[in-house]
Amino acid sequence: LGFRAWRKPAGVGNLYEAFLRLKEKLENEGLFHPDRKRPLPVFPRCVGIVTSPQAAALHDILTALRRRVLLVRAGAKIARAIQTASQRAECDVLLVGRGGGSMEDLWAFNDEAVARAIAACPMPVISGVGHETDFTIADFAADLRAPTPTAAAELCATPRAEWQAQLQNHAADLTRALRRRLAEQGQTVDWMSRRLVSPASYIAHERVKLRALQARLEHATRTPVTRARYQLQHLQTRLQNRLPDTRAARLLVGGHQRRIGNAVALLVQRQRQTLAAQSSQLELLNPQRTLERGYAIVTDAKGKVLRAPSELKPRSNVTLRLADGSAEVGIASVQPTLD
Template sequence: MPDYPARPAYSPARQEPFAADGGREVISVSSLNRLARQRLESAFPLCWVSGEISNLTVAASGHAYFSLKDPQAQVRCVMFRNKAQTLGFRLENGLQVEARVLVSLYEPRGDFQLNVEGMRRAGQGDLYERFLRLKAKLEAEGLFAAERKRPLPAHPRTLGIVTSPQAAALRDVLTTLARRAPHVKVVLYPTLVQGEEAPHQIAAAIETAASRRECQVLLVVRGGGSIEDLWAFNDEGVARAIAACPMPVVSGVGHETDFTIADFAADLRAPTPTAAAELASPDRDALRDHLQRLAGQFSRRMHRRLEEAQQRLDWTARRLKHPAERLALQQQNLHALGQRLQHALGRRLERAGFDLERARQRLRLARPQPGAQAARLEALQRRLANAQQRALQTRRGQLERLAAGLTHLNPEAVLSRGYAIAFDQQGQAVHDAGSLAAGQRLTLRLHRGERQVEVRGESDSAAGAN
């Protein structure tokens, strides 16, 4: 059952109406009831109230009207249709319940009443909380994910049943299978379905069926009962055994309004054990009718195929010719092909002759002429000899001009005309007489040989040789 948030405490937004002279204003009964309802709904948060249902009436609209009572008092209650449809059990007089209510007032009659938002059987609050916690845990792990669900095989050969051998659910399942699919083999995996040992035995039976792999679909079934009776199917071990089973599992536990953790873990939930058998087994009568329809369709199609084949045979027979006629036709075709071949060969030979003649003409034009080539070679040799002679003369004239230039620039030629060059002791040529000092020794280079001289004075112009 969903947990509703508590309403905040009432904080009046306006003061009660007063008359202009300081006394209370006179108000109508409807206004009084409306103010009383607003005060009640604001002052009381959503709360849980326990009691026994009595004076139950379900209107045609689907709304349920009843009283909750205990040994000392009672209070009127209303549960609207959209809330009543979410209950997992039927409302009955004398049923002990815990109701999630909003304290209110029915204005038209001024009746104090409780608007019921949710309800559970008395004493089941802890079990239901455990159910919700386990469901949230396994759902967060992805154990109930839609992509994990596997489709049931259309024509299973063997069905496995996990239930008690004494359970009425087993008789219902076997009766349904005998009526719908007597050819399907049934394997029973016996287990307790109620009590402290039941969860362990149910999980062990499912694991046994998984290890044996004797069946293609496994049914986990039990008849209806209270939440305590069905609690073995809200066990985590049972849910994990169902999820780990290699074959598809159909859960048919309780009645249509009962939900267990096993229903969410199974590949398919059935509202009852009988419905589980119907979902897992093919209907023999429906299959027989389907086969008869298929047989009729097959027969009609075969008749049509035979008729079409007969028509094709008649058409082929009309096209069939005598062998002699076919041979004559083939001879005519062969003669025509021979003539075409002769014409084609003649045209190819003619084109080949034309190509050969053109090649001969090109060969004659490309044949070498030794006499003309020899005359041309002699002319080229003469031109080459003349060019070499002219080039040699040109290079000789250039060489002579360069040699004459070098002769004019040669220092030895100057010395041969009576000149001398003076060098200081560092071997540098002397250019300025003013840079010389008395007693400084110089070297004079003449056209033939060298002499050491000494500077005697500024007015002297010669020095003795060593």
């Protein structure tokens, strides 16, 4: 019988192996992905803490919060479960942590249910479990990891002195900007006041200008109109003197029109008579009239008109064009012309 030796990595216990298996499982599910990490609020109005009421970490967190921001306080009661904090939704940011200890002491934060509760929590979660070298599943699932509970409290609240210093700097910048703006506006007001004229004086001055322009306009329009009227009268007089007597010319034109009309009528009548005579002659020469008198036109298969018996061949077909149509006939024999 043989046996298989099982080697166990030195220094790695069962709890650490379970930690690695759960970490790999939740990491594959995306619970630790950076894209799902939420930013922390700048001014959290309420900070929730998930830890043991008897833990020293709670005292460290509260002390850090009181030191950094006087207006931030912990909840009246410490939430016993992350699900309860999520359902109550009373906090802007949630701290999950406890003080240092062994892996067994911190194993509660390697629980799969804790990691899933952190991932499903609607508010940002800061994990501060143990010391800086301690890593738990809760650290990977949280939106931000703090090395200690005290550091977690410091991360969620910026020191009051820093905010006051920034506010004072902003206030100083705003004051300088307002003073500069007021100085610019004051200079503009001074410049506008120097240009401002009394409305009564301005209206009187404009009235004088208006009267002068009105007089110039009347003079400018009166002179050209008078000059143009005189020129028009002079031209009318000259035109009347130079107009010829058109009565004799009109009589002469009327006589010419009558003679031309008579000549045109006579010419049209003669042309009509000529056209009628030519039409009669053309009608006499029309082949259709000959056919109507009982004659026929004989053509061969190629359409050639046959005029002599010698052009006819026995046992051939010819076409007879009659007055009302045509007919195909066969030639049995051809008789020569008898003199």
